[in-house]
Amino acid sequence: MSQRQLTPRLVVRALSLRVADAPVLQGVHLEVPARGVLAVIGPAGSGKTALLRLLNRTLARGPTVQVEGQILLDGDDLYSERQRLRRVRQRVGHVFPDPVPFPGTIADNVAYGLALDRVADRTQRDLKIERALKTVGLWTRDRAELMRPADDLSRGDLQLLCIARTLALDPVVLLLENVTRSLDPVATRRVERCIRAVAEHRGVLMLTHDLAQAARLSDEVVYLEDGRVIEQGATAQVFTHPRLQQTEDFLAGRTGEGLA
Amino acid sequence: MIEVLLLLLSVPIGLGAGLYFAALVPEDGLRHQAGVVVAGLSEASPALAGLAVLGVGLQGSQVGALACGWALLLVPRLVRSVERALAEVDPGLQARAEALGATPWEALRTLVLPAAAPRLTGLAVRDVARTLGELAPLLVISAAGLALLQTHAWVAGAAVAWVVAANVLATLLEAPR
Numbered sequence: 001m002s003q004r005q006l007t008p009r010l011v012v013r014a015l016s017l018r019v020a021d022a023p024v025l026q027g028v029h030l031e032v033p034a035r036g037v038l039a040v041i042g043p044a045g046s047g048k049t050a051l052l053r054l055l056n057r058t059l060a061r062g063p064t065v066q067v068e069g070q071i072l073l074d075g076d077d078l079y080s081e082r083q084r085l086r087r088v089r090q091r092v093g094h095v096f097p098d099p100v101p102f103p104g105t106i107a108d109n110v111a112y113g114l115a116l117d118r119v120a121d122r123t124q125r126d127l128k129i130e131r132a133l134k135t136v137g138l139w140t141r142d143r144a145e146l147m148r149p150a151d152d153l154s155r156g157d158l159q160l161l162c163i164a165r166t167l168a169l170d171p172v173v174l175l176l177e178n179v180t181r182s183l184d185p186v187a188t189r190r191v192e193r194c195i196r197a198v199a200e201h202r203g204v205l206m207l208t209h210d211l212a213q214a215a216r217l218s219d220e221v222v223y224l225e226d227g228r229v230i231e232q233g234a235t236a237q238v239f240t241h242p243r244l245q246q247t248e249d250f251l252a253g254r255t256g257e258g259l260a
Numbered sequence: 261m262i263e264v265l266l267l268l269l270s271v272p273i274g275l276g277a278g279l280y281f282a283a284l285v286p287e288d289g290l291r292h293q294a295g296v297v298v299a300g301l302s303e304a305s306p307a308l309a310g311l312a313v314l315g316v317g318l319q320g321s322q323v324g325a326l327a328c329g330w331a332l333l334l335v336p337r338l339v340r341s342v343e344r345a346l347a348e349v350d351p352g353l354q355a356r357a358e359a360l361g362a363t364p365w366e367a368l369r370t371l372v373l374p375a376a377a378p379r380l381t382g383l384a385v386r387d388v389a390r391t392l393g394e395l396a397p398l399l400v401i402s403a404a405g406l407a408l409l410q411t412h413a414w415v416a417g418a419a420v421a422w423v424v425a426a427n428v429l430a431t432l433l434e435a436p437r
Binding site for chain 1: 371
C-alpha cells in the first residue's frame, strides 16, 4: 500500500462558518481517508449539510457568510485564489439527496461533466463512461440500453446514475448527501453496495440520518452537534462504546428530549 | 435606423434581460427593484405605449413611434415570460450541473434553457401576438390624435393628463404585491 493511499487526502482544519453572525460550524477538524467511508451523523441543524457544501464550494457565498479555517485537498487550500472552481468541484464530487436526471440519454448524463471539460478523445470519454457505469452497476454492452432516456430509469437506478455522473470525473473524494433518503429498501441496498465499491478506490464522506446505515457502511464516524465535532473515531468503537454521554444520548435517540 | 433596430432587437433584448435577471443575477436588492419595475410595466395598460407612440409621433417619426410602443410593451412582458418559463424547470438541474463544475451560464445554456424552451417559445409567441394586437389600434388612434393636436393643442394636454392618470392607477392596481 503506497503512502499516498494511507494519507488522508482531504483535511479540514479549524473550519468555522457564520451566516448572518450566527455560528453554523465551530472549529471543525476532520480527515477524509484516502479510501473508505467516513459517515457524518448528527441531529438536524447540526451543520452537516453546510459542512459538506463547504467542502466542494457549493455553499452560496455572500456578505453575510464568513468562513474561517482551511480545507486542504492533497495539501492545496481549496479556498485559495489560484484554485479554479471547476477543478475543485471535479476533484470533490457531490451527489445530492434527490436524483434529478439531466435531459437526454443515460450516456449523455454520464458524459455531462466530461463535455464541460472538453474531453474530445471519444475513446477516452467512452472509457470513463464505461468505468463509471460499471462501478455503480449500470453498465451494459447493449449500446441501445445506454441510449435510453435517463427518465426511464427507476428511482434507485437514477440515484446510481447520479453517482456515475460524478464518478466519471474521477473525483479524489466523493461527498454523498443523504443519497438514500428517497429510496425504498431494495434500492437502498443497491446504492449501499455501490458506495462500498466506490470506497475501495477513493475516500467517501457520507451524510446520513440513518444510523443503522452509518453503522453498516462506514469505517469511521464523526458526530456533529451544534456545529461542533463532539466525537469521532472508528465506527465500531463509536457505536458500541462512545466516549461521551452526548454521543450515547444521540445514538440512543435521547437527543432533544425535553425540548417539546 | 435606431427605430428599425429597436423593432428588430426587442425580442432578443427582452429574452436576454429575462435570462439575466431570472438566472444569473443574485437575489439582492437590485434584482428585487428591477423585478418590481418589470412587473409593473408588464402589467401596464397599453395606454402607456399610446403615450410613447403619441410623443414620438409628434417628433415626426412614425417608425420611431411604432418602435417605442412596441419595445415598451414587449420587453417587460418577455422578461416576465422568461421568469415564468424558468421557474417551471426543476431547480435541481442547475444545482447539480454546477456541482459537476459547470458555471451558472453553462448550466443555464446546456440544461435549463433546453428544458424551458417549449414553454418559453409558447409564452414569447403569445407576448408578440398580444403586443402586435394592442399596437395596431394605438397607431390608428395616435394618427387621429396627431391631426386633432395640430388644430386644438389643449385637447392633447387634457388627453395626455387623462392617460397618465389612468395608467398610473392601472399600474398601481395591477402590480403584484
